[in-house]
Amino acid sequence: MTFKHADSGSAAADELVSRDESAKLRRLRHGRGSARAIAMTGTASSLGRRLVAELAEAQHVARVVVLDTVHPGVTGSKVSFYSLDLTQPAVDARLTEVLEAEEIDTFVHLSALEGPIHATAWAHELERSGTMQVLHACHKRRIAKLITVSSALVYGPHRDNPNFLREDHPLRGLHGAHYVADQMDVEAQVEKWREKHPESFVSVLRMALVLGPKTQNFVRRYLSRTFVPSVLGYDPLVQLVHENDALAALMLAVERDVSGVFNIASEGLLRLSTAIRLAGGLPLPLPFGTLRRVASLLWALQLCEAPGAFVSLLRHLCVLDTARAQRELGFRSRYNAREAIVSLRGAAPLHDAKLLSEAR
Amino acid sequence: MSIDKSDGSQTESSSETAGKRPSARRTAAESEPPSGEITAKFPKRVHARRPAAQDAREDAPSATTLDEPTRASTPPAPPAAGEGTLAKPASRSALRASARSARAGRSSSVPPPPSAVAPAAAASSGTTPVDASATAEHTDAASALGASELERATQAERLPLMAADAESRPAATQSASSRDAGSSAALAPQAEDAPARRSASRSTARPRHDVDGLVWHSDAAAPARLRSAEILSTPMASALARADFADDFGLDAGYEAKLRPWLEALCRRYLHVEVQGIHNIPASGRALLVANHSRSALWDGIILRTALRLHHEAGREPRWLVDDQQYHAPFLGTFVNRLGAVRACQENAERLLLREELVAVFPEGAKAAERRFEDRYRLQRFGRGGYVKLALRTGAPVIPVAIVAHDRDYASWLSRLSSASRLLSTPMLALRPGLPRLGRLGVPPIASHIQICIGEPVREIARQDALALRDDGLVHELNECVRGAVQQLVNASLQA
Numbered sequence: 001m002t003f004k005h006a007d008s009g010s011a012a013a014d015e016l017v018s019r020d021e022s023a024k025l026r027r028l029r030h031g032r033g034s035a036r037a038i039a040m041t042g043t044a045s046s047l048g049r050r051l052v053a054e055l056a057e058a059q060h061v062a063r064v065v066v067l068d069t070v071h072p073g074v075t076g077s078k079v080s081f082y083s084l085d086l087t088q089p090a091v092d093a094r095l096t097e098v099l100e101a102e103e104i105d106t107f108v109h110l111s112a113l114e115g116p117i118h119a120t121a122w123a124h125e126l127e128r129s130g131t132m133q134v135l136h137a138c139h140k141r142r143i144a145k146l147i148t149v150s151s152a153l154v155y156g157p158h159r160d161n162p163n164f165l166r167e168d169h170p171l172r173g174l175h176g177a178h179y180v181a182d183q184m185d186v187e188a189q190v191e192k193w194r195e196k197h198p199e200s201f202v203s204v205l206r207m208a209l210v211l212g213p214k215t216q217n218f219v220r221r222y223l224s225r226t227f228v229p230s231v232l233g234y235d236p237l238v239q240l241v242h243e244n245d246a247l248a249a250l251m252l253a254v255e256r257d258v259s260g261v262f263n264i265a266s267e268g269l270l271r272l273s274t275a276i277r278l279a280g281g282l283p284l285p286l287p288f289g290t291l292r293r294v295a296s297l298l299w300a301l302q303l304c305e306a307p308g309a310f311v312s313l314l315r316h317l318c319v320l321d322t323a324r325a326q327r328e329l330g331f332r333s334r335y336n337a338r339e340a341i342v343s344l345r346g347a348a349p350l351h352d353a354k355l356l357s358e359a360r
Numbered sequence: 361m362s363i364d365k366s367d368g369s370q371t372e373s374s375s376e377t378a379g380k381r382p383s384a385r386r387t388a389a390e391s392e393p394p395s396g397e398i399t400a401k402f403p404k405r406v407h408a409r410r411p412a413a414q415d416a417r418e419d420a421p422s423a424t425t426l427d428e429p430t431r432a433s434t435p436p437a438p439p440a441a442g443e444g445t446l447a448k449p450a451s452r453s454a455l456r457a458s459a460r461s462a463r464a465g466r467s468s469s470v471p472p473p474p475s476a477v478a479p480a481a482a483a484s485s486g487t488t489p490v491d492a493s494a495t496a497e498h499t500d501a502a503s504a505l506g507a508s509e510l511e512r513a514t515q516a517e518r519l520p521l522m523a524a525d526a527e528s529r530p531a532a533t534q535s536a537s538s539r540d541a542g543s544s545a546a547l548a549p550q551a552e553d554a555p556a557r558r559s560a561s562r563s564t565a566r567p568r569h570d571v572d573g574l575v576w577h578s579d580a581a582a583p584a585r586l587r588s589a590e591i592l593s594t595p596m597a598s599a600l601a602r603a604d605f606a607d608d609f610g611l612d613a614g615y616e617a618k619l620r621p622w623l624e625a626l627c628r629r630y631l632h633v634e635v636q637g638i639h640n641i642p643a644s645g646r647a648l649l650v651a652n653h654s655r656s657a658l659w660d661g662i663i664l665r666t667a668l669r670l671h672h673e674a675g676r677e678p679r680w681l682v683d684d685q686q687y688h689a690p691f692l693g694t695f696v697n698r699l700g701a702v703r704a705c706q707e708n709a710e711r712l713l714l715r716e717e718l719v720a721v722f723p724e725g726a727k728a729a730e731r732r733f734e735d736r737y738r739l740q741r742f743g744r745g746g747y748v749k750l751a752l753r754t755g756a757p758v759i760p761v762a763i764v765a766h767d768r769d770y771a772s773w774l775s776r777l778s779s780a781s782r783l784l785s786t787p788m789l790a791l792r793p794g795l796p797r798l799g800r801l802g803v804p805p806i807a808s809h810i811q812i813c814i815g816e817p818v819r820e821i822a823r824q825d826a827l828a829l830r831d832d833g834l835v836h837e838l839n840e841c842v843r844g845a846v847q848q849l850v851n852a853s854l855q856a
Contacts (some may be wrong), residue, residue: 047369063856159684159688160684160705162606162704162705162706162707162708163609163610163702163707163708164707164708164711166707220443222415233688233689233690233691233694234690234693234694235694237606237610269605269606269607269608270606271610271612274606354459
């Protein structure tokens with residue numbers, strides 16, 4: 001691996017990079033002291049809300065500006081809220097206005113959906129057009145640092161995936177899944193923006209499937225079934241990221257001045273069947289074609305958590321190599337895959353009890 | 361609930377409703393029975409903080425009469441509790457408390473709410489404002505209590521995770537142990553590093569945990585720890601302690617251990633595996649074993665792995681690479697993957713070698729199954745020499761291995777049954793010549809004899825430097841060279 005990159009002429013490139021880096025650093029620091037002014041979108045998700053809370057307490061953050069349609073429910077002297085809808089046309093003008101007024105230097109663009117939804121047109125607007133508007137505003141404000149999240153699904157579960165996907169692996173997505181296509185488009189836009197703005201730090205965090213007691217997504221709904229469908233004859237390794245690890249990675253991305261794409265995942269791999277049993281379910285193996293068709297049908301009837309295309313996830317590998325995040329971002333996973341699942345089990349009774357007491 | 365009950369019981373019910381946050385539909389009468397264990401701690405402290413408002417409260421009509429109006433018109437939440445705490449949200453724990461109290465405030469309309477009280481009570485002097493403030497106050501107290509309870513509960517929930525983690529991690533993830541094995545001293549900064557943890561330690565109510573997650577410094581945590589041990593340890597800790605983590609590449613140690621006696625018996629008793637030149641395999645460090653396929657592609661890797669484990673003094677076990685056809689076959693692919701097979705691709709092999717593992721490749725691949733029976737000892741082409749590039753890139757020594765299934769005595773029978781054995785993809789079906797007369801089942805299995813010959817590392821590859829990678833012609837030559845070495849081993853084994 002290391003000797004692969006050891007090409008001649010790297011010294012000159014290094015020098016170039018270091019000069020570039022120092023320019024970036026100067027830009028970042030030129031605000032007030034070294035404290036950051038951070039703008040965030042997508043704060044209505046549990047991850048976004050927790051990130052606002054964390055940032056509001058962080059020493060190195062001067063203020064957090066929340067741009068969303070709903071208030072994140074986090075208040076504080078550093079937090080200010082602007083109601084903005086990224087799906088509206090020409091929202092970038094107002095966005096620029098806010099960024100200028102608040103003298104923002106760091107933008108955390110989190111408004112990625114947590115899973116596939118039926119309103120694909122709206123998702124398209126939010127993710128693709130919303131990102132376009134955000135990037136436009138960032139360009140006008142000349143943001144020094146941009147952070148976005150993506151998911152491991154952009155690599156996609158494929159037959160010929162190596163066991164560990166590095167960041168430079170081609171993005172092939174998941175055929176027939178709008179959710180993944182949107183995310184790939186967002187990544188492409190951000191990549192383009194990075195090329196045009198070499199003076200800014202741009203980092204993309206590709207998260208494995210997020211799981212945790214406070215996260216509600218399709219993975220959790222899948223694992224919380226009693227009979228959990230799986231593909232007959234296949235038992236792939238699954239990789240997860242605990243929500244706290246995901247949060248820690250985002251905090252690191254805000255703190256550290258790094259640029260690039262980073263795979264984020266918790267330690268340890270589990271067989272799918274093990275994961276299902278750990279979550280307290282029973283695997284229900286079905287032939288691949290049948291399962292796919294049934295899932296498509298149920299998705300059309302809004303009765304299951306993901307469209308048929310996602311069944312490939314139960315058949316092929318999609319496991320990330322987090323070496324780069326460890327090396328450059330300093331990311332260390334504090335949880336492993338088993339803990340991510342078991343934490344659900346602890347949360348489920350509590351959740352049920354709460355629902356019961358509220359329903360009475 | 362009637363008026364003449366002691367005020368203690370009434371406090372209990374109201375504080376309990378505040379603690380559990382029932383919806384407005386829930387009636388006071390219903391809320392009474394399940395009050396038992398959950399809020400056993402609340403009444404005394406709430407009672408202690410409660411001012412003289414109790415008396416005013418007792419003037420209010422009983423809960424049974426309150427039943428109807430409560431359900432009919434659920435009044436809006438008294439704003440005092442919610443807003444009072446929302447105004448000072450400094451830390452997250454305070455926020456959580458405020459959110460809780462806001463909810464509690466909403467639900468506190470269930471016990472005698474001022475506007476819903478029967479007209480008689482409303483008329484009977486100015487008790488209602490006092491009552492409202494009392495309700496607000498003690499829901500506030502209860503919510504603060506509840507928040508700290510919640511806090512402790514979440515902390516308690518984390519304890520067994522941490523403890524079991526500390527126990528299970530070294531055993532479970534051997535591959536990552538080099539990082540983790542940096543001793544607790546190395547772990548210490550790491551533990552303080554992650555922001556999520558830092559925030560956890562920042563909130564004052566939470567006890568701090570030590571590096572290993574087992575030592576607790578705060579006395580306040582003691583009851584929580586006890587409770588966590590009682591409630592949470594049983595299912596969760598056992599789930600965490602079980603070593604059913606798959607290896608990074610899917611090797612399932614538990615599964616293999618279960619099958620190990622059978623596999624060893626297969627190698628020893630049935631196949632009579634004999635290993636020559638075992639000393640050529642280094643006791644440690646990376647190495648690439650290049651082997652031919654004896655007639656069954658499925659079992660060669662398993663046999664090689666088992667035989668090396670049995671015969672090598674350091675007990676080294678190779679991982680072997682399988683092609684897509686086998687890896688993606690339903691059931692079969694998972695089976696071999698759990699026993700240590702890895703999908704053949706450059707990235708995987710490179711990663712394994714960089715981890716100083718022993719990797720076996722079968723460059724003949726699926727071609728081996730296509731050859732005719734007469735050609736069973738003649739090696740097929742060795743692919744495009746991907747393994748040569750791999751060896752050049754990682755600097756791993758290439759060790760030729762010949763797996764030879766001797767069938768001198770049974771050749772004629774085997775020629776007839778070769779298609780059958782291929783169909784079953786079993787190791788050589790060894791049959792005694794006198795088939796009809798012998799054995800109860802008609803097909804008595806007889807041990808054939810498998811010889812595994814391990815040669816010396818191929819010197820031609822060891823001599824090359826990384827520049828050879830760019831020379832395709834050279835790679836091809838080296839490929840042929842290795843193939844020649846394996847063929848020689850096969851021939852030597854047959855002539856012996």
